[in-house]
Amino acid sequence: MSARSVLAEGRASALPALLGRTLRLSATVAFTILGLLVVTFLIGRVVPVDPVLAVVGDRASKSTYDRAFVELGLDRPLYVQFGLYVEKAVTGDFGESVLTKKPILDDLIRVFPATLELATVGIIIGTLFGVPVGVWAAVRQGKLVDQVVRILGLVGYSAPIFWLGLLGLLLFYAKWGLVAGPGRIDISYEYTFTRVTGLYLIDTAMQGQWGAFRNVVSHIALPASLLGYYSMAYIARMTRSFMLNELAQEYIVTARVKGVAEWRIIWVHALRNAAVPLVTVIALSYAGLLEGSVLTETVFAWPGLGQYLTNSLQNADMNAVLGGTLVIGIIFVGLNLLSDFLYTLLDPRVRRRS
Amino acid sequence: MKHVQKFVAVALMCTAAAFAPVAAHAATPADTLIQAWAIDDVISLDPAEVFEFTASEVLGNSYQGLVGYNISNVSEIFGVIAEKWEVSEDGKTFTFTIRDGMKFESGNPITAEDAVYSLQRAIKLDKSPAFILTQFGFSADNVDAMIRKTGDMTFEFEMDKPYAPTLVLYCLTATVGFIVDSELVKSHEADGDFGYTWLKTGYAGSGAFAIREWRANEAIVLERNANYSGDAPAMARAIYRHIPETATQRLLLEQGDIDIARDVGAEEIDALSSNPDIVIDSGVKGSIYYFSLNQKNENLAKPQVRQAMKYLVDYATIADTIMKGKVIPHQAFLPRGFLGALEETPFSLNVEKAKELLAEAGLADGFSVTMDTRNTNEITAIAQAIQQTMALAGIKLELIPGDGQQTLTKYRARNHDIYIGRWGPDYQDPHTNADTFARNPDNSDEAASKPLAWRNAWDIPEMTKKADAAVLEADAATRAQIYIDLQKEHQETSPFVIMFQEIEVVARRKNVEGFIVGPSFNDNSFKAVTK
Numbered sequence: 001m002s003a004r005s006v007l008a009e010g011r012a013s014a015l016p017a018l019l020g021r022t023l024r025l026s027a028t029v030a031f032t033i034l035g036l037l038v039v040t041f042l043i044g045r046v047v048p049v050d051p052v053l054a055v056v057g058d059r060a061s062k063s064t065y066d067r068a069f070v071e072l073g074l075d076r077p078l079y080v081q082f083g084l085y086v087e088k089a090v091t092g093d094f095g096e097s098v099l100t101k102k103p104i105l106d107d108l109i110r111v112f113p114a115t116l117e118l119a120t121v122g123i124i125i126g127t128l129f130g131v132p133v134g135v136w137a138a139v140r141q142g143k144l145v146d147q148v149v150r151i152l153g154l155v156g157y158s159a160p161i162f163w164l165g166l167l168g169l170l171l172f173y174a175k176w177g178l179v180a181g182p183g184r185i186d187i188s189y190e191y192t193f194t195r196v197t198g199l200y201l202i203d204t205a206m207q208g209q210w211g212a213f214r215n216v217v218s219h220i221a222l223p224a225s226l227l228g229y230y231s232m233a234y235i236a237r238m239t240r241s242f243m244l245n246e247l248a249q250e251y252i253v254t255a256r257v258k259g260v261a262e263w264r265i266i267w268v269h270a271l272r273n274a275a276v277p278l279v280t281v282i283a284l285s286y287a288g289l290l291e292g293s294v295l296t297e298t299v300f301a302w303p304g305l306g307q308y309l310t311n312s313l314q315n316a317d318m319n320a321v322l323g324g325t326l327v328i329g330i331i332f333v334g335l336n337l338l339s340d341f342l343y344t345l346l347d348p349r350v351r352r353r354s
Numbered sequence: 355m356k357h358v359q360k361f362v363a364v365a366l367m368c369t370a371a372a373f374a375p376v377a378a379h380a381a382t383p384a385d386t387l388i389q390a391w392a393i394d395d396v397i398s399l400d401p402a403e404v405f406e407f408t409a410s411e412v413l414g415n416s417y418q419g420l421v422g423y424n425i426s427n428v429s430e431i432f433g434v435i436a437e438k439w440e441v442s443e444d445g446k447t448f449t450f451t452i453r454d455g456m457k458f459e460s461g462n463p464i465t466a467e468d469a470v471y472s473l474q475r476a477i478k479l480d481k482s483p484a485f486i487l488t489q490f491g492f493s494a495d496n497v498d499a500m501i502r503k504t505g506d507m508t509f510e511f512e513m514d515k516p517y518a519p520t521l522v523l524y525c526l527t528a529t530v531g532f533i534v535d536s537e538l539v540k541s542h543e544a545d546g547d548f549g550y551t552w553l554k555t556g557y558a559g560s561g562a563f564a565i566r567e568w569r570a571n572e573a574i575v576l577e578r579n580a581n582y583s584g585d586a587p588a589m590a591r592a593i594y595r596h597i598p599e600t601a602t603q604r605l606l607l608e609q610g611d612i613d614i615a616r617d618v619g620a621e622e623i624d625a626l627s628s629n630p631d632i633v634i635d636s637g638v639k640g641s642i643y644y645f646s647l648n649q650k651n652e653n654l655a656k657p658q659v660r661q662a663m664k665y666l667v668d669y670a671t672i673a674d675t676i677m678k679g680k681v682i683p684h685q686a687f688l689p690r691g692f693l694g695a696l697e698e699t700p701f702s703l704n705v706e707k708a709k710e711l712l713a714e715a716g717l718a719d720g721f722s723v724t725m726d727t728r729n730t731n732e733i734t735a736i737a738q739a740i741q742q743t744m745a746l747a748g749i750k751l752e753l754i755p756g757d758g759q760q761t762l763t764k765y766r767a768r769n770h771d772i773y774i775g776r777w778g779p780d781y782q783d784p785h786t787n788a789d790t791f792a793r794n795p796d797n798s799d800e801a802a803s804k805p806l807a808w809r810n811a812w813d814i815p816e817m818t819k820k821a822d823a824a825v826l827e828a829d830a831a832t833r834a835q836i837y838i839d840l841q842k843e844h845q846e847t848s849p850f851v852i853m854f855q856e857i858e859v860v861a862r863r864k865n866v867e868g869f870i871v872g873p874s875f876n877d878n879s880f881k882a883v884t885k
Contacts, residue, residue: 050763055397057405057482058762059780062802064480099397100570101554107570166601174605181611182602187388187593301597303572311394311571314757 029333034086036329037322041082044318051316055098072098085322094323099315104323107308112327113198114184115297115304118227119289121201121220125228126235127282131271133232134239138247139266149236156233161226165299168222180218182301189215223300227293231285238281242274249273276347283339290331381610385590387866387883390597390606391616394571400553401472401532403481405780407875408594410529412574414876415592417532417559420450420469421523425872428691428782429830431523435464435533435560445516445828452507457581458535459557459564466509471536473501473511475548483530486781490517490525518827520693524783529876534558562587562881571596588868588884607632607861613885614862614869619731623679626861634861636679637871640689641778641856642787643681643736645725647849649811651771653723658715660849662708664701666744669853671703676735681854686841687791689855691873693830694784694837700845708747720748725772726761727753736853737774765809768799776856777806782874784837788821792844810849817843 056068073081088095094104137149172178180186184200189212193204201220204213246252247270255265294306305324312320382388395406404413421439424430433439437453456464477487478494491514492500500512513522525531535558542552549556557565562584563576574594578587595612597603603615604622608629618626618634626632647654647663654660669683686696712718727737734755741751751772756764765773779786794807794814801808820840827833844850858871858878868882 047760048763049757049759050766053759053762053766058766059405059485060482061480061485061488062804064482064484067480101398101551102570110569111571166599169602169605174609181606181609182597183595186611187386187595188383298598299602301595301599301602303569303596307394307571307598314759316759 025337032333033326033329036325037086037089038082040322040325041085041318044313044316044321045078047316049314049316051098051318054315054317085319089322089326094326095319097312097320098317099312099320104319107320108305108323108327109198111303111305111308114302115290115306117199117201118220118224118296118302118304119286121224122227122289123231123282123286125225126231126285129228130232130235131239131278134236135243135266135271137236138240138243141244146240149240153233153237156229157237160295161230161293162295162299164229165223165226165296168226169299172222179222180215182299184216184219184302185212186215186219223296223302227289227296231289234285235278235281239274239278242277243270246270246273272346276343279339279342279346283335287332287335290335291328382613383591384885385588387589387592387614387880387885388612389592389594389614389616389880390603390612391594392598393574393594393596394598396568396570396574398481398554399557399565399568400481400550401529401534401559402476402479402548402550403483403554404529405482407778408574410875411878412565412576412594413529413532413559414561415879415881416557416561416563416565416576416579417529417534418561419528419531419533420526422527423524423782425870425877428873429520429693431520431527435469441519445519446513448511448519448522449504450509450511452509453583454507456560456583458538458560459579459581460535460538461581462535462537464533464560466503466505466507468536469533470501470503470509471539472533473531474498475534475539476530477501479548479550483528483780486525486528486530490522491515515826516828517825518830518833520830520833521783521785521825525781528781532559535560563592584881587881589880592880592883604861607863610863613866614860616860618859618861620676620678620680622861623859631864632861633864634679634859635869635871636857636859638682638690638873639778639856639858639871639875640691640782640873641776642684642687642689642852643774643776643854643856644850644852645740645772645774646806646810646851647772648768648770648809649813649849650768651723653715653717653721654771654849656715656717657847658711659717660847662711662715662747663744664851665704665708665711666747666749667701667740667851667853668703668743669699669701672736672739673854676739677732677854679859680732680857682857683853684855685852686845687787687850687852688784688837688841689779689787692779692782692784692787694834694841696838696841696845698845703743705743705746712747712749718748720750722750722752723771724752724754725774726764726770727755727774728758728761729755730758733774733776740774766804768809768811773809778856779874784833785821785825788824788837788840791848791850792840793818793821806850812849 051072052065052068052074056064069075073084085095096103097107133149137146140146169182173181192212193207193209196203196206200216201213204216252265252270255269291306294310296302297304297306305327309321309324312324391408393408396409397406398404399409399412401413401417404410418434420434420436421431422434433453435453435456436450439448439450441448450469452464452466452469458464473487474497476484477492477497480494501509503509534553538558539549539553542549542556544551555568560582562579562582564579565574566577567575573596576592578590597606600617600619600622603617604626606612607615623634627634647660649655673681673683683699684690685699685701688695690697712720725737727734737753741753744751761773764770790805791807792814793805794812795803795818797808797811797813807814817840820836824833824836824840827836860869860871862869866883866885868884870879870882872878
């Protein structure tokens with residue numbers, strides 16, 4: 001190592017280490033997102049769909065068609081189109097939807113909270129059940145409970161969510177009337193509160209509209225439970241295997257020898273250690289739900305990101321697709337950062353290293 | 355391990371408690387009509403741009419045109435915003451007189467100024483449906499001189515040729531001819547856009563209902579228009595909810611959470627017909643299902659092959675099974691209910707006859723060919739049925755599934771062998787379909803106009819002349835006869851295998867009455883609904 005680089009390193013450590021880390025991080029984030037945009041853009045252009053057709057329809061005259069073609073900038077070379085897009089995106093302008101002419105940002109602000117709310121309730125349910133169930137199965141390895149959990153997990157993981165959704169609606173909504181039907185809220189409650197965050201649970205609760213809040217709960221219960229079940233299946237399996245790994249460690253034997261209460265061994269000693277990889281599993285499941293589950297959204301008429309993106313893709317509405325992809329990219333990067341941060345909280349070794 | 359079980363039990367109980375306060379199944383409000391429909395096709399609410407099914411229907415209930423027609427007898431045309439009209443001696447100029455005392459929802463009076471502005475605006479904006487008006491010789495440059503105000507309540511509409519009056523009037527019943535509130539729209543103009551940006555989601559009409567809100571892929575909300583000149587609707591509000599899945603629509607309808615389900619498949623019709631609370635209504639629509647043979651394919655270009663294909667579809671079975679309740683067999687390019695529609699169905703499944711024809715064409719052993727198939731359930735099922743019957747005559751049909759826009763892109767580029775699709779008329783006049791099925795003024799790859807005949811590379815100079823002549827025939831009966839003759843010739847020789855005409859089906863709660871299923875989507879009306 002040259003003297004110069006030693007010097008540089010010394011200075012870097014003198015500066016707040018955080019700064020260097022932040023810079024590195026932003027570079028990674030920017031690069032990831034740019035890559036994402038390039039790939040999405042190219043795929044969008046390779047798809048054999050004429051975007052002009054989506055705008056002017058099948059019947060328009062040639063002059064109408066040609067004008068729309070130029071308006072969309074399709075007469076320019078690909079790299080120019082892409083360059084213009086990125087240039088605008090950097091300043092926070094994602095352009096307008098080719099179809100509706102509405103700013104993409106407005107559309108995203110409208111559809112994303114629906115997905116965020118559903119995914120958040122879903123992941124809470126998934127974690128709340130998945131972790132204890134996984135722990136239980138690990139503790140009772142090979143016993144009946146373990147088998148039941150395994151089967152439930154397999155069903156949750158392999159049954160088409162579309163089919164489970166319809167079945168759920170048929171039973172809980174149509175047959176037993178336990179929950180409200182598809183949609184986010186009943187028409188009669190629609191105008192009882194103002195949309196601030198777009199998360200209906202929070203909006204109605206903050207404005208004290210408890211009738212509307214209950215209605216929103218009853219609407220979200222079924223789709224969120226479904227997503228919750230789906231992520232629970234995965235979280236429980238992973239928890240079980242992490243726990244089995246921890247329970248076989250020597251420190252557990254030591255703890256037992258020392259006479260520590262069994263519940264303390266499981267919930268404090270073992271789970272705490274299993275929690276570190278578990279955070280990643282939960283964060284990734286959450287990110288998966290946040291992309292918007294198209295099928296769930298379709299069955300439950302949930303106006304979220306998944307439906308929006310699918311619809312845009314089918315109409316070759318490239319601005320909308322790129323905007324949505326960007327949001328998903330940011331979610332993934334953000335959740336990765338969050339789980340990194342949680343590592344440092346959970347694992348003293350990581351904390352010390354940084 | 356009691357504590358673990360306890361934890362799980364508590365978690366279960368918490369969740370159950372959170373979701374418990376539910377389940378009050380209220381019927382829909384008495385003064386509100388709630389319909390479930392897949393409304394993701396809506397891209398605009400501006401009459402100058404709307405061309406999609408859902409938006410056409412919304413405009414049909416919230417705007418008014420100069421003229422209208424009786425939906426049970428379309429040859430009866432009457433004035434709506436126009437009180438009367440006269441045609442000049444040379445047949446080129448219509449003089450319209452606007453009815454006195456009508457108002458827009460905003461309270462502004464309806465005058466000739468509004469009518470002239472609306473028509474000029476549609477032509478200058480030049481969006482998808484503009485051709486319905488520009489076909490009379492209008493362009494952005496000449497329209498100011500050709501459509502002109504002659505008084506507060508009168509204006510002239512001068513065309514380049516003496517078109518059949520029925521054609522002109524039917525075209526004016528299309529949504530692109532709806533009259534907008536010029537004062538209101540002008541107040542929202544920006545950069546000379548004729549208020550386009552605003553009206554895409556706004557409202558400036560005079561119909562029974564006013565559009566209050568459109569949330570894309572979520573809902574469209576309409577409210578009773580207090581200034582409507584006709585009978586006030588019984589419903590104070592009408593709401594469309596976007597429910598993309600037909601099974602979900604059915605559940606909501608059976609539960610009473612919606613009043614009308616608009617997307618009902620053959621399966622749902624079957625299941626709902628036994629429910630005493632539900633009534634199924636239907637009406638004949640103008641859309642026709644067909645498949646067409648690209649004449650660039652040398653096998654398909656043989657007249658005997660074109661004819662054989664028409665004998666290789668089991669029309670009756672498809673209409674009775676896969677498409678039960680959704681179509682009726684129909685084999686001419688003008689749908690029933692149109693002036694001059696031909697209702698004869700000369701073709702049925704006849705494998706022997708088809709084999710003879712193929713042998714005549716030198717293809718006794720059949721041949722292989724592809725069909726671009728849109729990946730919807732209905733189109734796929736029809737295509738598979740055709741695949742089976744074609745196989746009986748040795749034709750190996752390969753289906754290429756694709757998204758709607760994808761198959762259409764290929765079709766428009768004439769890169770297909772066989773395309774299966776559905777065609778809906780653009781306005782109520784026979785010319786709308788004759789123009790595309792029986793006209794091909796220029797068959798070259800660079801043609802300016804690309805009708806369906808062009809897409810299948812079917813070069814028909816003689817037939818094009820006949821179709822052109824029909825447009826200028828002033829006498830309605832003579833005109834009808836021209837179209838009947840044209841369809842007979844088309845039926846025998848064309849590369850279009852026209853199979854069915856669509857029936858639109860809606861399922862409603864028993865107490866919801868007065869919904870009208872009209873021949874075109876802007877005729878579907880809920881103005882008179884009571885419940």
